[in-house]
Amino acid sequence: MGQISSLHKIHFISIGGSVMHNLAIELHLKGFLVSGSDDEIYEPSASRLAKYDLLPAITGWFPEKITADLEAVILGMHARQDNPELAKARELGIKVYSYPEYIFEQSQHKQRVVIAGSHGKTTITSMILHVLNYNNRVFNYLVGAQIEGFDNMVKLSENAPLIVIEGDEYFTSPLDPTPKFMHYQPHIALISGIAWDHYNVFPTWESYVKQFELLADSLPKAGAIIFDETDDMLDVIGRKERPDVVSTAYHAHPYKVVDGKTILVTAEVGEVPVLVFGNHNMKNISGARAVCERLGITDEEFYSAIQTFKGASKRLELLGSKATVNIYRDFAHAPSKVEATTAALKEQFPERTLIACAELHTFSSLNKTFLKQYRRKLNAADVAVVYYNPQTLEHKRLEPITEEEIRTAFKRDDLKVFTDSAALTDFLKSLKWENTNLLLMSSGTFGDTDLKKLSEEILVF
Template identity: 55%
Template structure:
């Protein structure tokens, strides 16, 4: 097979390119920018484009497939050439389905927790020597790439993102995988630039239910009221549904322990949202032949996915964690988890408004009370980022009013934020940094070392 990637430097795209290269395919690609770690990883496998930019000469009749990434535009000259030649053009979710249509497809969807649940399932299957392919949204310990596609693995574990598939395919990615086994972790409005109303957003999850294969299986978090309402009102019964909630557990001295029928199991991760994620992962692993005893033995060593409540550094009095959280539901869950795990310590939580939705004037009200469990809550945003995204300006006062908590302080200068953090007393206190970015240049590891010292 001869495959060309338009926008090969993307996170999922470069991983899929490497996976197909390992499968023996002839892989080429192009992009107008390639950053680390994509650049080094593509170069390692001989897949880094020789020159930066788009070149229609990359497209020729011998190509079996062209895979189009979201970073490319609809008027991309290579895409236009591929259309002129009548080549098969796929978004990467379409191509993942094409590569896995003869496998058992496990799809993990939901507004939050997708990466963590996917990582939990992969960790357990790996520990239990269950062969599987996968697509996951973060780098995982023990896994070389974020995508694996082989000829022989009977199962593929897919993180099912609800964002758009490609510039010319406006369908959410998770609609294209046609799950045999599925999880939905919850529904909390996100991607306002694509789904302008909550009702429109919820409709995407209803469509996802339509795509589950006959005689399939759905595990869903029944503690999420909106999701429970959707599943229980769904008219079609062509698949089995099982709801899940919180397992029994206890927290002592900063350690969370599961109270199972086969004994207590101390685990590395914490927070009620992670425990619910774990319960969903367990139901899927059961369907793949892993018993509860095997699951709990394996999950005990799971340390979490990258940037998901990830420990940056700690000493005996202070811990610094980072998290990808940026949407209201994620902020609420992550902040509450930190406070519950270390109730005797002061919690200073800092988050960055960085995404299109989070910086949208009309969406801000969704953050009401989302950081209320922190002792101090610091919200950062950059006026230049708003201008760059061509959004309406927002003020510090609007942000503070939207979060609607007495503990909120708002910063628009990352240097001032860092200076403020370093001026605090960190004895018996924790720091939680939440962003899909880096607060405009803050080095989390360097900051953590200064905080601990």
């Protein structure tokens, strides 16, 4: 009886995005009527949307889906300014949000925590969520990767007093070049480190750093900034005088490595074994602990929870292991991440040979001007390999790069360079695999290589 008309009807333009599809699922679970469109939807978005009957029947844009009874339209980054559905929404005067604006709208009356930085933000956010969950706290969240114990990457409920958001520095939508994290208006902001990336969005180092300074300067009175003091640029931003804003610096948590296992050394509760490793993850733990402390989590509660944190999906994820061989994949693609991940694995297993493969797949990594940022970043590896697909360069309309130019950029004469994924697979399968670890780093797929299958084939030695 009149019930249907009071339902929230929301339409997603570009529903296949990683956050967009999670937000669509969360609103559907809250009882909203959700529709959406996209011109391409990849896995895992397609299966996850299909599970809730939210996958568009046909790809493409359909202005007829935009009707006057819509409460709002949420516009994804993947859509273009001339999108026909967007034009129709404007014509009908329907409220158009980017997803950061919509998340803020839904969390205006909550304490807002934003985790930002060039690297580590997904892991730090995941650590905080894990600790809060372990300690039975009620909270909302938005995180950029699947984590164990959480079905969805977005949670919006009325009763939660708090929301923890992974905030990135890239454009909000095709209509709005503001960094996404500025829309959340955080009370607490953590910045994990600044390493220039996304050359296509921020053509200069200065323009990139500026985004983080804007975030720090936006904190309200009684707000807090938490930052990695070992990052020179961040140290300057973090220590800047801001009236009535608390500034907390952190560095890598004290730890030791014993027989390939990492143990935190704490003054409060003694030694604490953890499942993640590497100096960068010790920084991540310190950052997460500083945020949790501000949220009223005690040291005992934090250390008890962090022992069972397995890491976010595709972050030093163990694909397979046998006797003295471990095979990992990692999302690392930017220079600072490639360096940190390679060093972490060598430190954890110093006596094992480390074969590290990095795929150059993003716009920045394949840009001739930016390529030199990779100088010596694979030095911790005993065998260093780079793979790239020349067709990706054509697709991104970038000028061709020779194998020699890549060797020069990485500053490593013995660097092995592959442009054919089958040749890379053959090379890896031909190696001796005793007392050796393999690290596969990419935000892509090494030319559609089935990494799980490759791992199984290697481990048959």
